[in-house]
Amino acid sequence: MKRTVLYLFALLAMFAVAACGGGDGPDTPSGSGGGGGGGEQPSSYPQTYSQSVTIPATAGEQVVTLYDLSTAVSSVGSTPRWIVVSPQYYTSGAPTLKLEFEANPNTEKRECTVTVTAANSDKVLLQVTQAAAEVKKGIDDVHDEQTDQPAYAPAI
Numbered sequence: 001m002k003r004t005v006l007y008l009f010a011l012l013a014m015f016a017v018a019a020c021g022g023g024d025g026p027d028t029p030s031g032s033g034g035g036g037g038g039g040e041q042p043s044s045y046p047q048t049y050s051q052s053v054t055i056p057a058t059a060g061e062q063v064v065t066l067y068d069l070s071t072a073v074s075s076v077g078s079t080p081r082w083i084v085v086s087p088q089y090y091t092s093g094a095p096t097l098k099l100e101f102e103a104n105p106n107t108e109k110r111e112c113t114v115t116v117t118a119a120n121s122d123k124v125l126l127q128v129t130q131a132a133a134e135v136k137k138g139i140d141d142v143h144d145e146q147t148d149q150p151a152y153a154p155a156i
Contacts, residue, residue, distance in 0.1 A: 046121035059103040077115035
C-alpha cells in the first residue's frame with residue numbers, strides 16, 4: 001500500500017513538473033529572461049531580410065519576387081537614376097517588384113541597395129548589381145567597317 005501511494009505521488013510530481021514547462025520555448029521573446037537560451041522572436045516584431053539580384057549591362061526590365069515577404073509592398077526606398085523600382089499588384093503569396101534599368105556604359109559593374117518595406121513592417125534590403133559593359137575588341141576606329149577590298153593594293 002505504501003508503495004502504491006509513493007508511486008502515485010511520484011507520478012503526480014512528474015505531471016506537475018511537465019506542466020510548468022522549461023521557459024525556453026517559442027513563447028519567450030529573445031532578449032528577455034536570463035540564460036541566453038532564447039526562443040524564436042515573435043512574428044509581431046518587424047524582420048529585416050537580404051536578397052540580391054544581378055541584371056545585365058543592357059537596358060531592360062526584370063521582375064523580382066521577394067520570397068521573404070508575405071504581405072504587399074508599402075514603400076520602396078530611394079534609388080539611383082539608372083534604375084526604377086515599382087511594386088507590382090499583390091493578391092497573395094510573395095510580392096513582386098518590377099526593375100526598369102538603363103544600360104551600363106561603364107566597364108565596371110554598378111551596385112545599389114534598395115530598401116523595400118512591406119505592409120507588416122518587414123523589410124528586404126535588395127542588393128542590385130548591374131553587369132559591366134563589354135569592352136569592344138578590335139580596332140577602336142570610326143572607320144572600322146568590313147569591306148570587300150583587299151587590305152593592300154599593289155602599286156602599278
